[in-house]
Amino acid sequence: MAGKVKWVTDIEKSVLINNFEKREWIQVTENEDWNFYWMSIQTIRNVFSVDTGYRLSDDQMVNHFPNHYELTRKDLMIKNIKRYRKELEKESSPLAEKDENGKYIYLDFVPVTFMLPADYNLFVEEYRKNPSSTWIMKPCGKAQGKGIFLINKLSQIKKWSRDSRTSTFVAAAQGKEAYVISLYIDNPLLIGGKKFDLRLYVLVTTYRPLKCYMYKLGFCRFCTVKYTPSTSELDNMFVHLTNVAIQKHGDDYNHVHGGKWTVSNLRLYLESTRGKEVTGRLFDQIHWIVVQSLKAVAPVMNNDKHCFECYGYDIIIDDKLKPWLIEVNASPSLTSSTANDRILKYNLINDTLNIVTPNGDIPDCRWNRSPPREALGNYQVLYDEEQAQSENAERDLRSRSGQSLGSKGTKGSAGIRPAAATWK
């Protein structure tokens, strides 16, 4: 294919620009003809807004889905997951099976969460069941740990109560100050006595059918301060939040490693201290919840063919080795805090581009979205709905014709295996 890709970005990050330049793509402004636009979520809102009426042509590609917020806004993600469960339940899908306590066996992967002020009464009902628990308040539309605080008394969130007719409530009701309140995971897995969360990168190239990839080089983000579940420390955010944006303000922030530990370290540690089987199960479950969260939003997602998206998944593991999905970021930070971080993020963009713009050619939104294995880099296929369906069909056919299933656990499709394994 002749011609070079013309690129624009409104995020001046070297890991992006270096990648574009390496491909000898040509930088243009957003008012010129462009093929590839790596944009912020503010810009994507304008591109797809009804007023501007921008129409993308076949050779243009952007790095967000128009309504990505269905997944990446905390309140909407919860809403979509709740709806997804209900639907599966209605279909009496085995996935929606519940245990004797009424908890979903396979779909209980987000901490109990309510919208405030909308669900205030529901929240109070839940709160009273277990008044000693701690809850975490997060503003719906903010990222990087801004505006987050912990509470363990109802009085601390009076502002969001439905009954109060004060002006604060009105302000809150306007949406800007809407919060989600989630049960705080107060038994996190500690390593070296420290709390951490997992940041994993997931690439989606299409929602219908769903095709997603997991980046192998995720990392753990550690709190610099020892974790104490005591409520006296509720005000010390460094204990509880693992966002680098927050931790960087801590006195102990280390600029060599930035409090980041690779997922391979985590795996080595867990396999060594807890054994191979439970560790494998944990990672299978993590893959499972990522796929389920994507399936939950797939029906409402505007599956625009010009789009792909690289999400930052935040996951917390509790001391029973159960992973919990905390939130999904639409524009994971491309700022590099350390040298290793820069390499990681450069490679992340590089591998992403290799998949979404095969051979660095000018995009064609009708591309088949089936990159060859060698183009995946550090990505691995997490779920490929088309392939899964054809495999299911094949399995059906075989079992109907009386053939044995045999062991078709090919190692290559490791990404699909966990989903299939937990499916039953």
Add this chain to the structure above:
Amino acid sequence: MDEGTELSLTIAQIVQRLKGSHLHSQIERQAKECLHQPEIKLESLKEDVRSFLKTSGWERKLQNAVYRELHVQLPPSHPAAPPEHLKEPLAYMRKAQASWEKRVLKSLNSMSTELGVPLARMRPAAEQKELANKWNEMGTDEPDLTRFRPVYAPKDFLEVLISLRNPNHDSSEDVSAKSHWGLIQVPLNVRDIPQLRQAYSELNLFTGQLGIDDHAHIHPGSADLFESEYVQIGKKVVVEQDSAAAQQYSRQGCPTGLRADLWALILNSTNQPQDVMHYEQLKAGVIQHELLVDNLIYKDVKLTASNDDYYFVFEDFLYQVLLCFSRDTAVLEHFKYNSANPPKSYIQGKVGDDECAVVYPPNGVIPFHGFSMYVAPLCFLYNEPSKLYSVFREMYIRYFFRLHSISSSHSGIVSLCLQFERLLQTHLPQLFYHLRQIGAQPLRIAFKWMVRAFSGYLSTDQLLLLWDRILGYDSLEIVAVLAAAVFAFRAENLMEVTSLASAEAVLADLSTLKVMPLIQIFLFATAI
């Protein structure tokens, strides 16, 4: 001395050492208690008690304890040999070690005088309470350590090793192909490749290795099979609780999920209630008294592990283990076979009066720059401090002390240096000659790796595979082999460098190396 006498001497010694041990009293109690059982008959008392001890697993525990004794302390070569020969048979080595110790101690003492920090002091009650409260988060403390510097760094120690001479050996000849081109100028018997091939036969190209044969891209298909069969055997070894079997098994590598158990088994580090208690006592000791060396430990952790991509997570565990270690007088036991002697300090005003001498620090080990890296990798295996502690202490008194004592032991740092240089000179003469010509003596680069048994240089998974073999072969020799293998692996690039700095740059990052293929190729695929 004939074999029979030697054996009975060894047995007598081991019996002596195990007498009065906790295991001894445990077995005694078990034997007494079993007398009440119906299957113990008076007419066959001895056999019945024996078979009871066997079936109840006490015999295996005794075997493991004997096995440990055999590994930790070799019997003297001759019954008439004086005890210092057990420490180090060569007089010039003993002398060199003694003068090195003097230097280190002097520098510690002058640090104490200059900074006005006492070697030890009782903490006031309030401070004790505070420390007890933040025991699990000592890392959050930022004491001012700018005035403290490590007592010595590996490169200071290297200079001492370079200046070692055997007074009975003339090494002043000119450089020739036959002479030794390296920095170590003492004649010690180190193994060459044909001898190493025999000693390390399990590492050959045709035996399955964890760290090589578990990687699918090397042997697609058969990798899974090797690994799963090998893991099954490993599980059996763990169930059997047999130290000797575990050690043999470890030669081909330990599976990640079994390593913690296997290492503890090899080291006979069983983490009994009394071990937990011992650890708690040491902890109480740390809380009561502050030592000058505590600052050195803090400083070392801050300089090394706290900045390390792999180990920073374990900062607090490192303080706990190292502070307890410095107070542990059980460590003194190893000075029976260590060429070093525990440093002594005198009560104020009584310098020189041996009656007023105390070992300082209480364990007799002065930490140096990088010491915490002996503990750091173990934090990946043991998340319980007392267990971590006992495994580390056993690793130290079996292996790590040899990396910073001057001795003629095969596992000693002098032998490792010499072996590294000999391997390089024999098998990569061009490379050695080139590096020597540009003023980049290979040992100047490799020394820091060997002093730490590569901890902090390799990625942790690879380091653990290397330490599997240290435990499996009960020797640090493999460390010297790996150092030479790393040079061989990077030989092409090294041939192009023209300065020490650029040679160092070529070898700066070892975190991508896969150690077992390097060792295997160097030992078994090098032309000899």
